[in-house]
Amino acid sequence: MTIIRDIPLSLTMEHILRRQGMANISAVSPKILALSRELIDEVGTLQSLDPAIAYEFCPVNEINDRGERLHGQKRFPFASELAAIACTIGSQLERKVTDYFAHDEPLRGVLLDGIGSAAVDILAQEACRMIGVVAGSQGNESSSPLSPGMPGLPLSEQRALCRIAQAEKIGVHLSESAMMMPRKSISMLVGIGPKMPTWTKAQVCSECVLNKTCRYKIGSSRLAENKK
Numbered sequence: 001m002t003i004i005r006d007i008p009l010s011l012t013m014e015h016i017l018r019r020q021g022m023a024n025i026s027a028v029s030p031k032i033l034a035l036s037r038e039l040i041d042e043v044g045t046l047q048s049l050d051p052a053i054a055y056e057f058c059p060v061n062e063i064n065d066r067g068e069r070l071h072g073q074k075r076f077p078f079a080s081e082l083a084a085i086a087c088t089i090g091s092q093l094e095r096k097v098t099d100y101f102a103h104d105e106p107l108r109g110v111l112l113d114g115i116g117s118a119a120v121d122i123l124a125q126e127a128c129r130m131i132g133v134v135a136g137s138q139g140n141e142s143s144s145p146l147s148p149g150m151p152g153l154p155l156s157e158q159r160a161l162c163r164i165a166q167a168e169k170i171g172v173h174l175s176e177s178a179m180m181m182p183r184k185s186i187s188m189l190v191g192i193g194p195k196m197p198t199w200t201k202a203q204v205c206s207e208c209v210l211n212k213t214c215r216y217k218i219g220s221s222r223l224a225e226n227k228k
């Protein structure tokens with residue numbers, strides 16, 4: 001098992017606003033932009049992000065908590081092994097979000113929550129990049145990631161995935177309903193092998209059952225930007 005901390009995250013305003021459901025930056029009010037910039041500075045000053053990644057490579061026949069083989073391998077039929085990954089930005093930022101709501105500052109709370117979502121997205125991308133480097137050093141490729149709940153990896157695999165990645169070593173725990181705590185955490189399964197499939201975030205959104213209504217989806221215009 002590998003744990004990585006002190007990971008620099010470079011947040012962009014576009015990414016942050018998209019995670020707040022405001023994909024068109026030119027349509028965002030100056031007040032929202034100014035407040036978002038203020039909150040980004042506050043996150044840096046207060047060091048509200050504590051990013052950490054835990055990952056473990058496991059054989060493709062790794063069993064889940066019900067004694068079955070992990071489902072994710074069906075999406076990577078030619079994988080020689082799997083990487084189970086957990087990442088989190090810690091709990092400081094979400095405590096601050098709760099404070100803002102408790103002190104009647106919901107706009108600050110919503111915007112800061114979006115900053116946290118953008119940060120954990122970037123952290124997940126960095127985790128996948130790191131896995132790709134390890135796979136490449138062994139002459140293999142890494143697939144795009146699957147998270148529990150995506151087509152090919154049922155939500156019921158969340159416990160097995162976090163157990164294999166040893167998510168608790170970076171302070172991530174699961175609630176009774178298998179929700180990750182801190183909330184700004186992500187678990188992923190990546191296939192490793194000689195020729196692994198990849199997909200874009202836009203393709204994931206296009207397959208998602210929430211596609212028609214989701215404010216956070218990535219459209220086809222971003223295919224190139226997000227291509228691995």
Ligand code: SF4
Pocket residue numbers: 204205206208209210211214215216217218
């Ligand atoms: S469309 Fe689905 S996959 Fe895409 S951002 Fe929304 S919930 Fe996530």
